[in-house]
Amino acid sequence: MNPGMHFLSGNIACAEGAIAVGCRFFAGYPITPSTEIAEHMAYRLPQVKGIYVQMEDELASMAAIIGASWGGMKAMTATSGPGFSLMQENIGLAVMTETPCVVVNVQRGAPSTGLPTLVGQGDVMQARWGSHGSYEIIALCPNSPQECFDLTVRAFNLSEKYRVPVILLMDECVGHMYERVFIPEEVEIVNRKKPLEDKRDYLPFLPKEDLVPEMALAGEGFRIHVTGLTHDERGYPATNPEAHEKLVRRLCEKIRVNKKKIVDYEGVLLDDSDVLIVAYGAPSRTSMRALREARKRGIRVGLFRLKTIWPFPEEELRKASSNVEHIVVPEINYGQLVLEVERVCKGGEVHLIPKMGGRVHSPREILEYLINLNR
Amino acid sequence: MMQAQEHPLEKYLRVDRLPHVWCPGCGIGTVLGSYVRAIDRLGLDLDKMAMVSGIGCAGRAAGYVNMDSFHTTHGRAIPFAVGLKLAKPELIVTVFSGDGDLFAIGGNHFIHAARRNCDLKVICVNNFNYGMTGGQLGPTTPLGAKTTTSPYGNLELPLNLPYFAASCGSSYVARWTSLHARNMIECFEEILEKKGFCFVEILSPCPTVYGRRNEMPEGLDMMKLFKERCEIRNFEDTSRVGLNQEKIIIGKFVDEEEKETFEDRVYSLMEEVKWGGSR
Known part of the structure; x- marks a missing residue:
């Protein structure tokens, strides 16, 4: 287009x-x-x-x-x-x-x-x-x-x-x-890192500083071996606990250490809120309407909207929720992300507004929940 | 001291990975050996080849060839290869796997890759059972055969692989055994040079977990059986090559004239379609 x-x-x-x-x-x-x-x-x-x-x-x-x-x-x-x-x-x-x-x-x-x-x-x-x-x-x-x-x-x-x-x-x-x-005319484009080494010395699963290895492709002459088995840096199967620990730890760590760069969220009126809505996807839209209506009624509501769900923005949410009394999580399920919210938020009380599939929450539903919390 | 000489086929294998995992008497090594001999005879550039395997004993072959090689999930070698071949059409892509991987868990993918005439060379080592997991019945286990999950004899009927492959639209269908090394090499030469979906079944002994439960405890026992009972019938009607008869019918059954592949059609569409418009 x-x-x-x-x-x-x-x-x-x-x-x-x-x-x-x-x-x-x-x-x-x-x-x-x-x-x-x-x-x-x-x-x-x-x-x-x-x-x-x-x-x-x-x-x-x-x-x-x-x-x-x-x-x-x-x-x-x-x-x-x-x-x-x-x-x-x-x-x-x-x-x-x-x-x-x-x-x-x-x-x-x-x-x-x-x-x-x-x-x-x-x-x-x-x-x-x-x-x-x-x-x-x-x-x-x-x-x-x-x-x-x-x-x-x-x-x-x-x-x-x-x-x-x-x-x-x-x-x-x-x-x-x-x-x-x-x-837009142009979007930011990131491409996988390519190996520069001599083909004979190249180790396809040797990580660089960011824990991510450079990726050779099929047909480039590197003669890579790629397996779903636990493997060493050469890519060869290495089915022993030491190799497994090394590989799986790195697969997890490469995301964990870069979490701050990955995590993204939108905060709405977080500074003065007593009640925090944590939402994502469709319910975050209805939550915005509920938030505006609640603010008109003098209820100080903020919204923490997740744009990245995984990795979960633990530190960011913990900070945003540190001074609130209630945390409200509207989800179109019977409670999933709320478990993460409960794990992370140590201060306020966490409330799930569940919704079985088929329908989004109405703004009124969320608003009424917020009003009841403040009674 | 005598200088150790390099084996003439060493360059085709990841010798740093040897010894391999296959048992004494297993036929997979012979099949892989014949495959690399075919490459050698044709003088193919290993940098322009890739092997994709699934899971199982035969699925380990990808780990030993000195080319880009992918050891994927159980049954999914073919769809992985479909994606790889589409993205890099200049590669010769071989799928090397076993009967359980390709025809039980992966059977559906086989049908559709053959139907599309994807340009893939599918080599199936049929050892009549699941060897890697210790010898359970599979889609090719003969009726009545004993395996760990058919201790009283197999109750299921085996699939006639060449018949199945031909009816799905394969461009080339053959069956050989690990005894027929020369025919196998010639066959592999043919498929490596042929465009379109090619299927080769290789019957192979599995003395360790299949043979010993079925009165063929040594690798040689099944080889002798191949020698006694095989009959070459090229271009035989594949509906008549089922393994439920005294004779084991082997040979090249289908070798169609080259026809347009899926990759051909995908790439010519790209040339025809213009930005923002239809064809």
């Missing part, structure tokens, strides 16, 4: 963000409510000399984007709950093999087939812990079509920088919401 102002849905904005940042490979499987991303990529990618391939399932989609990433392309897939479950296997492979890629999950009502066409936020913990083992991952959470564009760009950049799969955790409401989206 040409630079300038457009009127787009979150799903289309996400696809355009991917194209703007250089994504040239999409493998996916149709699933509501994410399908428009696949459809738009099928239409747009050939125009920019990119590749769209519709795979036989989500297991294959995830495997294909990892393969394409090792072939040198920026690659992504998009799905929703049931497909996200199938992708967990190879999300683990991408973590273990440090393969840059982006996985979009437009969340819907769940468990199981649930509410295919309606909103949900039940995959927050799955995004964090969905694949087996100890690992760190990055998950971003937009609340508007503009942010779907911006955070998709950021998702690719973080993924390339830290060589980790990045999850864009959208929801049906944001994916199907139409708003103005500004597409």
